[in-house]
Amino acid sequence: MRLQVSNPPNRTTRKVKNIEKTEHSIGIDLGGTDIKAGLVSSVGDISCRVVVPTDVETGGPQVVASRIAEAVRQVLVKVETQDGNSHQPTADSHSCKIGVGLGSPGLIIAETGVVHFSPNFPGWTDIPLVTYVNAALAKLQPLKKYKPILRGMDNDVNAMTLGELHHGAGVGYNNLVALTLGTGVGGGVVIDGEVYHGSQNTAGELGHTVVEPDGRYCGCGNQGCLEAYAGAKNIVERIQEKITAGRSTTLATATNAGTTLTPRMIAEAAQAGDALAIEIFAETGRYIGIALTSIAHILNPQIAIIGGGIAEAGEKLLFEPIRAELSKRAMDIPGQVKIVKAHLGNDAGIVGAAMLALEGSLK
Amino acid sequence: MRLQVSNPPNRTTRKVKNIEKTEHSIGIDLGGTDIKAGLVSSVGDISCRVVVPTDVETGGPQVVASRIAEAVRQVLVKVETQDGNSHQPTADSHSCKIGVGLGSPGLIIAETGVVHFSPNFPGWTDIPLVTYVNAALAKLQPLKKYKPILRGMDNDVNAMTLGELHHGAGVGYNNLVALTLGTGVGGGVVIDGEVYHGSQNTAGELGHTVVEPDGRYCGCGNQGCLEAYAGAKNIVERIQEKITAGRSTTLATATNAGTTLTPRMIAEAAQAGDALAIEIFAETGRYIGIALTSIAHILNPQIAIIGGGIAEAGEKLLFEPIRAELSKRAMDIPGQVKIVKAHLGNDAGIVGAAMLALEGSLK
Numbered sequence: 001m002r003l004q005v006s007n008p009p010n011r012t013t014r015k016v017k018n019i020e021k022t023e024h025s026i027g028i029d030l031g032g033t034d035i036k037a038g039l040v041s042s043v044g045d046i047s048c049r050v051v052v053p054t055d056v057e058t059g060g061p062q063v064v065a066s067r068i069a070e071a072v073r074q075v076l077v078k079v080e081t082q083d084g085n086s087h088q089p090t091a092d093s094h095s096c097k098i099g100v101g102l103g104s105p106g107l108i109i110a111e112t113g114v115v116h117f118s119p120n121f122p123g124w125t126d127i128p129l130v131t132y133v134n135a136a137l138a139k140l141q142p143l144k145k146y147k148p149i150l151r152g153m154d155n156d157v158n159a160m161t162l163g164e165l166h167h168g169a170g171v172g173y174n175n176l177v178a179l180t181l182g183t184g185v186g187g188g189v190v191i192d193g194e195v196y197h198g199s200q201n202t203a204g205e206l207g208h209t210v211v212e213p214d215g216r217y218c219g220c221g222n223q224g225c226l227e228a229y230a231g232a233k234n235i236v237e238r239i240q241e242k243i244t245a246g247r248s249t250t251l252a253t254a255t256n257a258g259t260t261l262t263p264r265m266i267a268e269a270a271q272a273g274d275a276l277a278i279e280i281f282a283e284t285g286r287y288i289g290i291a292l293t294s295i296a297h298i299l300n301p302q303i304a305i306i307g308g309g310i311a312e313a314g315e316k317l318l319f320e321p322i323r324a325e326l327s328k329r330a331m332d333i334p335g336q337v338k339i340v341k342a343h344l345g346n347d348a349g350i351v352g353a354a355m356l357a358l359e360g361s362l363k
Numbered sequence: 364m365r366l367q368v369s370n371p372p373n374r375t376t377r378k379v380k381n382i383e384k385t386e387h388s389i390g391i392d393l394g395g396t397d398i399k400a401g402l403v404s405s406v407g408d409i410s411c412r413v414v415v416p417t418d419v420e421t422g423g424p425q426v427v428a429s430r431i432a433e434a435v436r437q438v439l440v441k442v443e444t445q446d447g448n449s450h451q452p453t454a455d456s457h458s459c460k461i462g463v464g465l466g467s468p469g470l471i472i473a474e475t476g477v478v479h480f481s482p483n484f485p486g487w488t489d490i491p492l493v494t495y496v497n498a499a500l501a502k503l504q505p506l507k508k509y510k511p512i513l514r515g516m517d518n519d520v521n522a523m524t525l526g527e528l529h530h531g532a533g534v535g536y537n538n539l540v541a542l543t544l545g546t547g548v549g550g551g552v553v554i555d556g557e558v559y560h561g562s563q564n565t566a567g568e569l570g571h572t573v574v575e576p577d578g579r580y581c582g583c584g585n586q587g588c589l590e591a592y593a594g595a596k597n598i599v600e601r602i603q604e605k606i607t608a609g610r611s612t613t614l615a616t617a618t619n620a621g622t623t624l625t626p627r628m629i630a631e632a633a634q635a636g637d638a639l640a641i642e643i644f645a646e647t648g649r650y651i652g653i654a655l656t657s658i659a660h661i662l663n664p665q666i667a668i669i670g671g672g673i674a675e676a677g678e679k680l681l682f683e684p685i686r687a688e689l690s691k692r693a694m695d696i697p698g699q700v701k702i703v704k705a706h707l708g709n710d711a712g713i714v715g716a717a718m719l720a721l722e723g724s725l726k
Contacts, residue, residue, distance in 0.1 A: 198538060202663040202694070203663040204661070206660070206661060208657075209657045210574070212576060222691075294572045294661075298567070298569060298657075298662070299661070300560070329573065330585070331585075
């Protein structure tokens, strides 16, 4: 049954609590390999970008904290050498404080800046990263104008969600979910204009929505999570299994030559008309649509933002199957959730981290 | 992997925004057959209960509104004849206003008191029930002391969730979900101490979490919703199918004699050791556990409250299989959600409706 809805979706201006709109800040996207950083303006533009290695192998959390401080230093050196640049922060000539925000993989206690645990940083348990980073920032060679301070920290996917909310596909919406399709499948939930953390900072694990209860095993140990179908590794495994089972595909030549497939290779084959590659993306879209049906019934969001490398497969290969599955399954009103591609791409992490600094989540 | 968690669940006092703690109010639980009403004290005690027929067949929404007013009148007559009763409302001698709250099945626009649509009231579309009820209340024979006014209205399951939150199993929690296992499977979501409505008032449809994507058809048209396994009708259908397929059970005698089974009969057979009946409840618990795994990963609630007639099957038959499935599937931290039986039973609807009056959701 399709119902007529008299009220259009409630598309109101989002809340931007505690955000001083004139400030610039520094966003840090902490990864297992690299630290990406940049200066972010109040309208979400990034300048003075730097990338430094994380060096997680060579030391513990304090070494990583010093690498984060180094990234901040390099950003500020760029800022200072670009005097008169329109992106220059409006630093107070006395205090010269500039806020830094950090998105980190793992389970992050946003209020205290503690890394409870992170799959990217083996052995880290309840690491007070904010303390280490601020200590490392304090030890920096004196910078001409600026005193950087870590003011906000969250899980990397929550940071990306915040970036999309304030400066990306989520602008104008209050209630939304975000999915990032990368190696794993991350998620974020926005309730009434704020990222929702749940009772123990683990809300938004949308990649672990169950889509096939007796299905593929997920890295988390559960069977049939969305991630077990839509994560990059899992998409490759699924096509490999079908090739091994004798399905014909233009990709067989590559795999027979020992090349490990990537989602990009599968997407390119699909775009060139390869039936098996098209089928793999259609299945991926179907499972995302099943997860979004559950999510839409539970949360009734206005939009679902889908980003990450796999989302680059695009409208025809991925987004159309997602919408078809949702439309087939969801009740009329929750099923009106708009499925949109993320706008900020790889910049969402830096932009969102800078928003964390503006929000000043750390006490 | 099981992680040690240093922080216990955040069990803080809930917010009770706008609630005047000294007030009594009248709660109305509107059903397709009966209207249940009572006077509810600020600590959630019900007195002066009445039940009147809904009379939905004999007229339209205005007839139902007059039946609701009649229920209110009967409650107030009982109040007035019980002078000196400890539950007597503290009415102001001048205005004598007393708040009324209403829980109604269907999609309710809580802010405006409109029934957008309701499966129990065929043909109702965008009915301004609050206007009709207040008109009917104004037409009541003058009551000695009280002027009742409809101040709050919501979906019946949201009302029950509010009742459990303030006076039942949810006391002391801010972030929770509630499932009611009846003819259908209803749900409610509490975020930061308030029932969450989503962008178009349909949040909390937990019964339509997908648990088996190619599974049983649900009344909503989707395949494999939780309701298609855990609704009363569906539980009966599932055992009937197995009996027809030749599975032996002590219930076969009854079905062969033409008796239609009920969940209570199945529960009694299970309690007496019938293997098939036990299996049916274990399967039901398994599917509830699958849905709660998704919900726990999405929302990370502190507790999940499970009520409704089917929940009477109890710990061994139903709650243990739910917890076992959740424990097997969920990641450590979200999996710590407590699974508890609702405390208020059939009273949750009246108590929650009275809370709606105290919250004064209608503008």
